[in-house]
Amino acid sequence: MKLLIAPAAFKGSLTALQAAQAIEAGWTKVFARHQLTLFPFANGGEGTAALLTQQRQGTLHHYEVRDPLGRPVQAALGLVDNGQTAVIDVASASGLHCLQREQRDPIHASSYGTGQLIRHALDLGVSKIIVGLGDSATNEAGAGLFQALGGRLFDAHGNLLGDPCQGGNMLELARVFHIDLSEFDPRIAKTRFELACDVSNPILGADGATRVYGPQKGVAEDQMPAFEAALTAVAAVLHRDLGIDVTRRAHSGAAGGIGAMLMVACRASAFPGASYVMEACGLEQKVAEADLILTGEGQSDQRSAQEKVPLLVLDLARRQRKPAIMLSGAIRDASNLMLSWPAASMFATLTENKAWEDMLASAGADLEMCAYNLARTLKMARELPL
Amino acid sequence: MKLLIAPAAFKGSLTALQAAQAIEAGWTKVFARHQLTLFPFANGGEGTAALLTQQRQGTLHHYEVRDPLGRPVQAALGLVDNGQTAVIDVASASGLHCLQREQRDPIHASSYGTGQLIRHALDLGVSKIIVGLGDSATNEAGAGLFQALGGRLFDAHGNLLGDPCQGGNMLELARVFHIDLSEFDPRIAKTRFELACDVSNPILGADGATRVYGPQKGVAEDQMPAFEAALTAVAAVLHRDLGIDVTRRAHSGAAGGIGAMLMVACRASAFPGASYVMEACGLEQKVAEADLILTGEGQSDQRSAQEKVPLLVLDLARRQRKPAIMLSGAIRDASNLMLSWPAASMFATLTENKAWEDMLASAGADLEMCAYNLARTLKMARELPL
Incomplete structure (x- = not known):
């Protein structure tokens, strides 16, 4: 049988x-x-890259990048479609599983490592990157990832907001006023990004990333307004400087708002993770x-x-x-x-x-x-x- | 199938x-x-009489007797073996199910009605009575049942302890000093009693009737010693006046000590209820x-x-x-x-x-x-x- x-x-x-x-x-x-x-049905979260790579007979590669707290971690990147497509998931470099329970620290947790992983994918010359969004330790709207890709964030006085992984405080994102893409990796514009998102929540609001998923990442009740303000500021500059408003888009709140950043900065298309994985892996055939x-x-x-x-x-x-x-x-x-x-x-x-x-x-x-x-x-x- | x-x-x-x-x-x-x-596998408690009667193709009869608090209740008596054997269970007349939860009252709850049911069985001319013991509302060592069958209880001054169902207090059993069988139903001596007991606990002690099953009948923690004293007194006079010590016998604590009373006053043989019912109903054949x-x-x-x-x-x-x-x-x-x-x-x-x-x-x-x-x-x- x-x-x-x-x-x-x-x-x-x-x-x-x-x-x-x-x-x-x-x-x-x-x-x-x-x-x-x-x-092992991953829907954007932990295991997504491994599943898609295995199911599509690709090869899995590991790179040392930064974990959510800036420490070195081995993260996985799958190559499928004869090397044309890379598959990663934010959980691999920036996931909750990288931390002990008592290490959860959303004020400092950054998606920087996921940005590094995207860079490695670009170095491999792929034309498409599939990113699984879910199970992240972060609540910073992909600010770290953006910086890893060469993006820069400034406050209203023109001061550069430093690399959050160097001891930065994600709540300072509330001060962001301007986004600069002049040093942003140029290969991104020629690369198709597809997001498999484990949740459909928007980035802001009562059913947004902070309010709904913040607590499991360590956001305390009294920190909610500060985190909400930080994500609100990022969403606002994404809208004003890059012309795209994602605050009402489904999935913009996936992975602590990484969804929003990738949709705007990388022009990513976002999909419900389970359906996406199901189709990408040909699950229908396996059921048959x-x-x-x-x-x-x-x-x-x-x-x-x-x-x-x-x-x-x-x-x-x-x-x-x-x-x-x-x-x-x-x-x-x-x-x-x-x-x-x-x-x-x-x-x-x-x-x-x-x-x-x-x-x-x-x-x-x-x-x-x-x-x-x-x-x-x-x-x-x-x-x-x- | x-x-x-x-x-x-x-x-x-x-x-x-x-x-x-x-x-x-x-x-x-x-x-x-x-x-x-x-x-519906009854092991001495509620439903035992109905199950045995149905499984042995007998007939079920109902009699109005006293419930644990002296109120009228219709209780069941089964006739099997061509009318040679009666089957009853203490739960039918004296069971917890006769009372609302807030009516549980072990100080006044009596097994008198079960004694009346035994009398009805004797009236039918049976040579054997099977009694299911379990799920009783009582913790009085079968004192009420004994009185219903004509037995009399006296204190050390020769005073008759009255019918507990007339507002009696079961804790007064602690004063019992003498048992008198002169008016005890004479047909009992010619009748074989078999007990199907749902528990094997003895009547007294740490694993005895009061300590283990008292609470579910409403015995409060601070009433434990008084109930234990009452059952101790009954067990002692059963031993001294009728010559049988049941305090160490398995099943003597069944149904709040009714097991002990029937073993001594009616020379009943006690059996583990589930095995007894299993054999009495030919369950092996049904499994086959x-x-x-x-x-x-x-x-x-x-x-x-x-x-x-x-x-x-x-x-x-x-x-x-x-x-x-x-x-x-x-x-x-x-x-x-x-x-x-x-x-x-x-x-x-x-x-x-x-x-x-x-x-x-x-x-x-x-x-x-x-x-x-x-x-x-x-x-x-x-x-x-x-």
Whole structure:
């Protein structure tokens, strides 16, 4: 039997790859001979570059760049389409996963390393760069990335705002008054940028980057106005100096506002990440080749306005009349979800009330056991006169 | 396909019958033509008389007797074995389910009605009475039951302790000094009593009736010593006046100490309830006739020293090489349980963290949905090249 294992990340506990591997481990304990295809479904965040590169038979290269706090980090860059296209994700150089929990520091966290990575891509002579946006540690509207590419930011008195990675304070972006592209890497204008964004939020406002995703990056409640002011200033100069207003555009708030910067400074086209990855990887074909599809995520519910990876996978399977099962960490309002999402069935790895930390700590083992339990159920079903 | 549905009660939310019906409802939404056998597995508590009567093709009769607080209640008595055997359970007349939660009142709650039910059984001329012990509202060592059968209790001054149902205070049992059988129903001596006990606890001590099960009946922490003194006094006079010490016997603490009273006053033989019911109902044969067995309970874990109904069912299935699946409200330490209990697989109806009250309130709907989800999984499995 051919099994396609296509989970999203279990946020806070498992990367999509770890989730896929946990399912694989549980499954193969029961069915040793099934043909398993792992599709660790990244939707712009961590793992996006690796997934696209692997699925499109490209090669993965690593470069030392700056992490969110300016320290050296090895970041990944994929080359696909015979070297014509580079694939990176902001999580690789500028992601939350680069930091310990207590190191989260949105005042100093910069996307500078992602800009360095784009430079490396340009050096390789690509004509297109795909950037995955998601899971960033930053909330600086891509200011660091812009500087790494040669862009310059000035205040109202004509003073250059220094490289934020040299101890800079992102809240000073509130003073930005002018953007200068005279030293901006000229190859960018000849390069097509496509963004796979994990969220559709705009850069500003009540559902903007700071308000919604700031807290998970370490933005304290009382810092919200200062960060909002910084992003507002950047958006304003992007509009005035470069002629494009992104404040109402979907995805401009992706990756702490990097979406906005890339849309304007690099004329990037932004796409919903999951759909983009799905098409870029030919997931439809993989579903067609599978007998059964498994998907899942950390917590499934109906509340999110964002693209839900499992729901996309379930829909894809439904359209091809393939059976699909969802394994998630927890399922909220399961009765309604079971009736409204097009899964053959759905299971939660949570089977008792647990403290949040305990849930996260045992997520991998629990998911493996859930897959094992499901596989045992199916194995048993073979013997039933159903 | 033949399906045997044999859950225990989901304590606090669903009777075993309600649990079985919820599973049936979910299952038949997917498989309309399966042959379903419902076995609402009572282990001495609520539903025991109904289950044994139904399974042994007897007839169920109802009598008006006193409920735990002396009010009239219709209680059930089953006649089986061509009228030779009566089956009752203390829950029917003296059970917690007779009371609203705020009516729980162990100081006044009496097993008098169960004694009346035994009298009705004797009137029917039976040679054997099976009594299910469990889910009682009482903690009075069967004093009320004893009085209903003509037994009399005296204090050290020769004063008769009055019928506790006439406003009596069970804590006065601490004054009991002498037991008198002169007016005790003489038919009892010629009748065989068998007890199906839901717990094996002794009547006294740290793992005794009061300490372990008092709280769920309404015994407050500061009332513990007074109740313990009352049961200690009854156990002492049973020993001195009737010659049998039950304080160390398993099951003497069943149903608030009714176990002890019946063992001594009625020379009853006590058995673990689940095993007793299993054999009395020929469950082994029903398992043999089934293609798949479903069991479950409110919360499954490995901690209980008591007989676990689902584990008994799973073991029975295993011995006959029949596939069995467990559906429980919650499963604690599921990874270990999945590896150690002989189930093909096991599922919890809980799929997200929930407040206790929410869990109880949605227990029926959640169990139905869990069975529905499982059935859909099996239906899907038919199409897989497993």
